[in-house]
Amino acid sequence: MVQKAAAILMIIILTLTAGMAGRQENEKEQPFLVQITEDDPSIAYVLVRMPNPVGLLPLPTEGEYTRTIRQIMPDGSEAVNVLHLTPEGFWMEAANCKGQDCVGEGMVTLENREERVLWNMVVCLPHQLVAELITREEALAMIGQ
Ligand SMILES: [Zn+2]
Numbered sequence: 306m307v308q309k310a311a312a313i314l315m316i317i318i319l320t321l322t323a324g325m326a327g328r329q330e331n332e333k334e335q336p337f338l339v340q341i342t343e344d345d346p347s348i349a350y351v352l353v354r355m356p357n358p359v360g361l362l363p364l365p366t367e368g369e370y371t372r373t374i375r376q377i378m379p380d381g382s383e384a385v386n387v388l389h390l391t392p393e394g395f396w397m398e399a400a401n402c403k404g405q406d407c408v409g410e411g412m413v414t415l416e417n418r419e420e421r422v423l424w425n426m427v428v429c430l431p432h433q434l435v436a437e438l439i440t441r442e443e444a445l446a447m448i449g450q
Contacts, residue, residue, distance in 0.1 A: 402431040
């Protein structure tokens, strides 16, 4: 089971890498973290599942950044989701899914994540992508550190 999950993760990473290599822009992508180092000052992370956990994106301590996630769907089409991260939280800035419900789900912050209908999550059902805001402590517990 663990091996299967690891294999799926590898396929996703390879797919993401292949997708990035094909791009013309030289925009630097924030890599997904699979562990948290002590010199990482982030107090919270966005955990991305597609649908298995792919990795963590740190909330920036200052400034903002976007992270484009591309995956090839079973029908061969390319699924694109763009997450926007700030020191307070994140939202889905853009997506090419039908309906674009995920783009309208609003911002998740450490303050509002208990009160939102979807709690700490932004969900893109057509792309089977879930992004959730977790604290550093929750992230450490999740990855067993
Ligand atoms: Zn969507």
